[in-house]
Amino acid sequence: MSPIGELADRYLFTMHMLQHLILxxxxxxxLLLGTPExxxxxLVQIPAVYALARFLTRPLVAFxxxxxxxxxxxxxQFYDLALRNGTAxxxxxxxxxxxxxxxxxxxxxxxxxWFASEPMLQSCEQADAGTVxxxxxxxxxxxxxxxxxxxx
Numbered sequence: 001m002s003p004i005g006e007l008a009d010r011y012l013f014t015m016h017m018l019q020h021l022i023l024x025x026x027x028x029x030x031l032l033l034g035t036p037e038x039x040x041x042x043l044v045q046i047p048a049v050y051a052l053a054r055f056l057t058r059p060l061v062a063f064x065x066x067x068x069x070x071x072x073x074x075x076x077q078f079y080d081l082a083l084r085n086g087t088a089x090x091x092x093x094x095x096x097x098x099x100x101x102x103x104x105x106x107x108x109x110x111x112x113x114w115f116a117s118e119p120m121l122q123s124c125e126q127a128d129a130g131t132v133x134x135x136x137x138x139x140x141x142x143x144x145x146x147x148x149x150x151x152x
Contacts, residue, residue: 035110040110
């Protein structure tokens with residue numbers, strides 16, 4: 001168990017919430033960024049998987065699923081269950097991370113064409129252009145650019 005996990009489980013509610021933020025706002029997007037297209041493409045060629053994935057990754061559905069899972073686990077009876085039962089605690093983290101992946105999928109999906117026709121996302125296209133462009137740049141050019149702007 002990590003130090004954050006130990007502190008979260010036994011001592012500090014702040015660490016508990018930090019742990020959940022790391023799982024949902026850091027780990028989930030990194031999972032998507034690290035998933036190669038060749039790994040996902042064969043899965044979505046199965047019609048049932050394609051239909052389910054297409055439904056679950058719609059922005060509104062993903063938003064609702066994530067918020068229901070995240071907030072639901074913080075109701076006192078579920079929170080206490082997760083503290084008392086190790087299996088429930090693991091399920092809590094899996095549900096939060098899984099629904100966070102769904103939430104992040106519209107903007108970080110490994111399949112570039114997956115959300116090209118989503119009307120809700122077309123209006124956000126300009127705001128997301130920087131993120132998409134940054135994903136396609138090699139790390140050295142990003143680091144080099146920031147060093148060139150701020151010489152020390």
